[in-house]
Amino acid sequence: MEYLQIEKNASPFTIQYYMDDLDNFFTFLQQENISCLQDVDHRVIRLYLTRLYERKLGRRSVSRKISSLKSFYRFLERNNQVTVNPFIHVGLPKAAKPIPGFLYxxxxxxxxxxxxxxxxxxxxxxxxxxxxxxxxxxxxxxxxxxxxxxxxxxxxxxxxxxxxxxxxxxxxxxxxxxxxxxxxxxxxxxxxxxxxxxxxxxxxxxxxxxxxxxxxxxxxxxxxxxxxxxxxxxxxxxxxxxxxxxxxxxxxxxxxxxxxxxxxxxxxxxxxxxxxxxxxxxxxxxxxxxx
Missing domain, CATH: 1.10.443.10 (Intergrase catalytic core)
Structure with a gap:
């Protein structure tokens, strides 16, 4: 949170979203009996994404969670908590971009x-x-x-x-x-x-x-x-x-x-x-x- 607040200058809303996304991920890891962040690999990520889609989450929500976790693992790498970022090659689902409404x-x-x-x-x-x-x-x-x-x-x-x-x-x-x-x-x-x-x-x-x-x-x-x-x-x-x-x-x-x-x-x-x-x-x- 200090990193987001001080170094990234993130808004309180952004920080809250990050924290919620991390809590959601940690709950998933607990359910799958994964206790070490180093043990997260492409198989774990694939299962996590499957769980997200089973909850009928929209593409934008899934994209935000992936972005949060990419950023989190970058932070862990920088602080020598992990040796590799397993989310680095995970693509973001393309969200539909509706045409914004405007006035004539x-x-x-x-x-x-x-x-x-x-x-x-x-x-x-x-x-x-x-x-x-x-x-x-x-x-x-x-x-x-x-x-x-x-x-x-x-x-x-x-x-x-x-x-x-x-x-x-x-x-x-x-x-x-x-x-x-x-x-x-x-x-x-x-x-x-x-x-x-x-x-x-x-x-x-x-x-x-x-x-x-x-x-x-x-x-x-x-x-x-x-x-x-x-x-x-x-x-x-x-x-x-x-x-x-x-x-x-x-x-x-x-x-x-x-x-x-x-x-x-x-x-x-x-x-x-x-x-x-x-x-x-x-x-x-x-x-x-x-x-």
Whole structure:
């Protein structure tokens, strides 16, 4: 656990998953009367995988358990507890990658039109939804934004993401206008209700920092006001940001950096093409598509 916390800088959730996976594996070893970690070989691993599939676990769950055990045995090797990593050649089951849901511009426009910009809460909600779409940041990243993180002179914000990884993200004029209106007016009025001052950008109705759960509730209310029939969650705005960027010609590496993805494969799920984009490219590219 110390290795995961200090050297790997893993989140509490990741550490808990690792511990659960190891507990599960140790229980299996106990049931099979295997008392030494050195005795784990390809036959033991094959039996373990069989037990996992008998429990009807999905491919993603099995992949995570294998990854946890690979990492665990790497740690044991490094500390001279074992001489070989029996999981090193175990392949991960390929998980199906569903196309992420996203919003079309017509649906987005409805979300941008429902907030009362004369009201502090309405100003906050407008700034919130503009920033989520303009930057593609995660809810956890959004709730952590502080006033010094925003640089209006060059239109960027400093974001601390997963594993304390840091990046700068630009934002456009619509997000800038919404943010300035909220920070200079609505936020000040919300902060007046608080017992103590804070420099978080997004505040709740009592002037305290808005939580991740609070952001989801805000978005649900905006969707309800816009009378949209589609389910919209904050991560769908992240999906929408990435999809729209790629459909408009942004390169994959740039989108990867903006999203804060460590691996390019995480960004590649957004390379699906919308029907509108498909038709646009076809009509402009095929010699006999139009006059």
């Amino acid at each position: 511009m017509e649906e987005l426009e409805k979300l941008f039109e429902v907030n009362d910009l004369a009201d502090p809460i309405g100003q906050r909600n407008q700034a919130l939804i503009e920033i989520l779409y303009a930057t593609g940041i995660r809810v956890s990243e959004c709730r952590g934004i502080r006033l010094p993180d925003i640089d209006f002179t060059i239109g960027t914000m400093f974001i601390k993401g997963k594993g304390n990884k840091e990046r700068y993200i630009p934002f456009g004029r619509f997000a800038e206008d919404a943010l300035e209106t909220y920070i200079n007016d609505g936020r000040e009025k919300l902060l007046d209700k608080a017992k103590s001052s804070n420099n978080y950008v997004f505040l709740n109705a009592r002037g305290g920092p808005l939580t991740a759960r609070g952001i989801r509730m805000v978005l649900n209310k905006i969707v309800e006001k816009a009378a949209l029939t589609v389910h919209v969650h904050p991560h769908k705005l992240r999906h929408t940001f990435a999809t729209h960027m790629l459909n408009e010609g942004a390169d994959l590496r740039t989108v990867q950096e903006l999203l804060g993805h460590e691996n390019l494969s995480s960004t590649q799920i957004y390379t699906h093409v919308t029907k509108d984009r498909l038709r646009h490219v076809y009509m402009n590219s095929h010699p006999r598509a139009e006059d």
